[in-house]
Amino acid sequence: MSREQQVVDRTRRAFRTGRSRPLEFRIQQLKRLWSFIKERQEEICEALRRDLGKSELGSELYELLVLEAELKLAISRLAEWAAPRPVEKNLLTLTAEVYVKPEPLGVVLIIGTWNYPWPLTLLPLVGAIAAGNAAIIKPSEVSSNSSKVMEEHLCHYIDQDLYPVVAGGVQETQELLRLRFDHVFYTGSSRVGKLVMEAAAHHLTPVTLELGGKSPCYIDKNSDVRIACRRVTWGKFVNCGQTCIAPDYILCEPCIQGQVVECIRQTLLEFYGADPKCSPDYGRIINQRHFNRILSLMEGYTPVVGGQSDSSQCYIAPTVLKDVPPHSRLMQEEIFGPVLPIVTVSDMDDAISFINEREKPLALYVFCSDKKAIKRMIEETTSGGVTVNDVMMHYTLSSLPFGGVGQSGVGCYHGKHTFDRLSHHRACLVRSLNMESVNLARYPPQDRRRARRARMALRSPLIDMSKRTLIWAVVATILGVCLSIALLVILLIAAGLNCTCWYWRGFYN
Numbered sequence: 001m002s003r004e005q006q007v008v009d010r011t012r013r014a015f016r017t018g019r020s021r022p023l024e025f026r027i028q029q030l031k032r033l034w035s036f037i038k039e040r041q042e043e044i045c046e047a048l049r050r051d052l053g054k055s056e057l058g059s060e061l062y063e064l065l066v067l068e069a070e071l072k073l074a075i076s077r078l079a080e081w082a083a084p085r086p087v088e089k090n091l092l093t094l095t096a097e098v099y100v101k102p103e104p105l106g107v108v109l110i111i112g113t114w115n116y117p118w119p120l121t122l123l124p125l126v127g128a129i130a131a132g133n134a135a136i137i138k139p140s141e142v143s144s145n146s147s148k149v150m151e152e153h154l155c156h157y158i159d160q161d162l163y164p165v166v167a168g169g170v171q172e173t174q175e176l177l178r179l180r181f182d183h184v185f186y187t188g189s190s191r192v193g194k195l196v197m198e199a200a201a202h203h204l205t206p207v208t209l210e211l212g213g214k215s216p217c218y219i220d221k222n223s224d225v226r227i228a229c230r231r232v233t234w235g236k237f238v239n240c241g242q243t244c245i246a247p248d249y250i251l252c253e254p255c256i257q258g259q260v261v262e263c264i265r266q267t268l269l270e271f272y273g274a275d276p277k278c279s280p281d282y283g284r285i286i287n288q289r290h291f292n293r294i295l296s297l298m299e300g301y302t303p304v305v306g307g308q309s310d311s312s313q314c315y316i317a318p319t320v321l322k323d324v325p326p327h328s329r330l331m332q333e334e335i336f337g338p339v340l341p342i343v344t345v346s347d348m349d350d351a352i353s354f355i356n357e358r359e360k361p362l363a364l365y366v367f368c369s370d371k372k373a374i375k376r377m378i379e380e381t382t383s384g385g386v387t388v389n390d391v392m393m394h395y396t397l398s399s400l401p402f403g404g405v406g407q408s409g410v411g412c413y414h415g416k417h418t419f420d421r422l423s424h425h426r427a428c429l430v431r432s433l434n435m436e437s438v439n440l441a442r443y444p445p446q447d448r449r450r451a452r453r454a455r456m457a458l459r460s461p462l463i464d465m466s467k468r469t470l471i472w473a474v475v476a477t478i479l480g481v482c483l484s485i486a487l488l489v490i491l492l493i494a495a496g497l498n499c500t501c502w503y504w505r506g507f508y509n
Helices: 003-016 023-039 041-052 056-082 119-130 144-156 170-178 190-201 225-241 254-272 288-297 348-356 371-379 416-421 436-442 448-459 468-508
Strands: 097-104 107-111 134-138 183-187 207-210 216-219 249-252 319-321 339-344 363-367 385-388 423-430
Touching: 003 107, 003 134, 003 170, 023 041, 023 056, 023 119, 023 144, 041 056, 041 144, 056 119, 056 225, 056 416, 107 119, 107 170, 119 134, 119 183, 119 416, 134 170, 170 190, 183 190, 190 207, 216 225, 216 348, 225 254, 225 339, 225 363, 249 254, 249 348, 254 319, 254 339, 348 371, 363 371, 371 385, 416 423, 436 448
Parallel strands: 107 134, 107 183, 183 207, 216 249, 216 363, 249 339, 319 339, 363 385
Antiparallel strands: 097 423
């Protein structure tokens, strides 16, 4: 039996004890995970510096703050999220207790990635713990220093049987994927995502795949180009371009292409100085393989901004390329590095067609001041998420679902969306054995009268027992009964008066 098999078996046995289910235990584990991040922050930041060249402040801003916010939200809202959720009833189930109960799925496999190794590995864990699951954490071996900190220290804070860390490379990941889980959560490339989905299909295991793709950024000629370029420059070159929702390329009309280039040049000077290589805020490519891959994408182009590189440090300067052909190799695969191509389009119609002719992106960015044009761009395109007049900020909101569509991903998470994604929503209906006469309409032998009653009950408007709808339904029913009685009384009185009139008419005649 392999080491991975032993870990999975131990984790499943721990889950079957039921200790991950009580809300008190879940909250306790979430608080301990928060303590891990706080107490080990110095080691985490050092690991990120070694892996990706991130500064301490950059690590805190882009890696840890989002984790702390997610933990705070889950701890404060868990009782609300996990509570049974009443649903609407029909007349046949009016006296029954009907609700949806979120339940743990079981043992979840979380396969993290290397570009933001802490939030992209531990955010799914927050949701897994909150939903009452056990989880096996597989950090990326590419960000080896972060993986080592996670493996060595996480077990001292949270339950090591319910939430073990399995370090290792491709072989260990493949071995884990060979085994059965109740959900697989993977963040990474589309190529590996297909392999994960294929492996999960053997066990009918549901998956969440947070992938990537080429996220377009359209800049309208009538927008404030200077501010647009400032925001695009930040989103593209933070973490040295190694962000799944970074703007992958710019679409704009030829008349503003030169202005876009110049505004980006000026912004880079403001952000990173004359030599970004010396800036503490500018990172490095994760390893030599990715360094070579990015340089090969730039072959044949003359950069209008940047282009310098240093193999010994895996350094590539912030680079801008203009007049990039739509069908070039650079436009066929996700860049995932500090290279920003500009593709010219004739107008917004052309931009929409350009976007729709390609795979659905993880994110779409639109810079435009015309509300009608913005609405049109949103309605006539598809993407995992869309941000207008900014980039990447939709990721920071736990209230928004984060995820892809089509080739850019399957499923979504963040905040309550993670809790729901990693929960089974169990349908529950609880009735008494009384009032059996209500059920006669559904029992044989059937006749027209019973069938008519059943149709009326099933076609009746759904009644929301948890809101004012119930009150109005009761009031309406009472009023209806009262009106019926009043009408009956009026008819009886009218009939009585009619009889009396006939009596006296006969008497006098």
